[in-house]
Amino acid sequence: MALGIFGNGGERGRGDRNDRGGREATRAASSISLRMVVAMSGITAIGLVMLVVGVILGSRHEFSEHGIDPNTVNTAASIMQGTWVIDIKKAILFIGVFGVCIILATGVVGWYFSRREIAPIQEAMRLQRNFVADASHELKTPLAVIGARTELLEHRLKAGRPLEPVIDDLKDDVTRMNDVINDLLLAATSALENVPTDVGKAVEDAVDSIRLLADSHGVTLDVMLPGGGSGHDAPVIVSGGETGIRRCVVAVLDNAIAHSPAGSSVEVRVAAEHGQAVVTIRDHGPGLGDDPERLFHRFSRAGGGSDHQGYGLGLALARDIAVRYGGWIEAAPTAGEGTTMRLTIPLAH
Incomplete structure (x- = not known):
């Protein structure tokens, strides 16, 4: 219905x-x-x-x-x-x-x-x-996750294992997809969702929504949230929308997973620094080359260091969302191989 x-x-x-x-x-x-x-x-x-x-x-x-x-x-x-x-x-x-x-x-x-x-x-x-391109890109990852869950559902059905956990996850995926569509429509009208949002919870939800995709690529997601040993017991609260922040983190995670070799990990950290909520996402892929800033432009793609060829929209959309909430996202300097993305959003007053 x-x-x-x-x-x-x-x-x-x-x-x-x-x-x-x-x-x-x-x-x-x-x-x-x-x-x-x-x-x-x-x-x-x-x-x-x-x-x-x-x-x-x-x-x-x-x-x-x-x-x-x-x-x-x-x-x-x-x-x-x-x-x-x-x-x-x-x-x-x-x-x-x-x-x-x-x-x-x-x-x-x-x-x-x-x-x-x-x-x-x-x-x-x-x-x-732009809206059609953004919507197509934003729905690509949730649909890939749903496809992976249906395969898992099929395996469980053949093995006679309980199906309820996967069905519940599928329901959550559909809910998240509906949230993404609503957030896209909200952004298209230039409206701004301005409510207190727990960044740690939004990041945790983003990681849970894409973990199955990471597993299928052989990539481990290593997450450290406030209260989980990072030294910050209080939640990190910003003024924004949970769906928008989740979309931003999913876009960066999707890019990191796609460019990470099997057997590697992607580290996700959330902290509060100097009046800013800071989310850092580090992968161990081939890196972004000499000009990482260009990858935040629409339809710009990475070089030949990876077999993955996307549409060049993920990081551009992530920056658009960050700017929408008064924040910013950029590629932080990284020693050695890999890429570190740093998302900052002002803390709620």
Whole structure:
């Protein structure tokens, strides 16, 4: 039932977005048309004034060439009476140049208003493409975990072992996936979930959600949380959303597991330092190369040191989430091989 409701909601959401996109395009087209009419009217009026002025000045010049003092002639009255003098060749040249200027001015005005009105549509399309890419990437890891759990369920079924623990885990996976979707939608509306969140609990949940994936890669997750021997008995609390922080940690863990050799470990630590909640995640893979900062850009991938080839979104999404909560994530200097990611978020006041 829940999946059916989600599917219908997705269809309604896509329909609403399509309707909004259509209305936005219609509004932009109408606005461009209106602005073009106003601009053309203004250009035409200015052009007519310039044409009349040009004719008057040209007529005064012709009076001077014919030995008539233009100051003794009412040029405007002469033109109205039809007794005016003008050089036809110069008039044709003037009208031609004037017409070209009008055409160029119209083109420039049309280009300007078109760019101005289409810019919001282009931005909306960019955001929509980013949302689709982000959602696809964010759902990839939960789906991989669910796939691994179904295989485990199949093995337990064949072996006649209890299925309830795996079924409970599957329910938790579906709940987490639903939380991820809701958090993505929340981020897409630029809304910010600002509630006291225990970073240790969010990290623990993230580790539990991805542990089966780590096991399938032969990677051990070594976790040290506040109160677990780290020297910090009090929980580490920040103002943010547990789902968002969990998404951030899962993205980094997924990247670390994918680049870690079998038989290695990934260490996860949570601590409070200088008014910041600090989460460090260290793997023993090939490292990030000479320019780790570029991997935080969308669709940027690591070098050839690993067989894993992702889409280059995980670390970029992790940084987006960290920034959303006033924090930051970066690759910390590491002695020797491997990579250490350091996530910092301001502690709640």
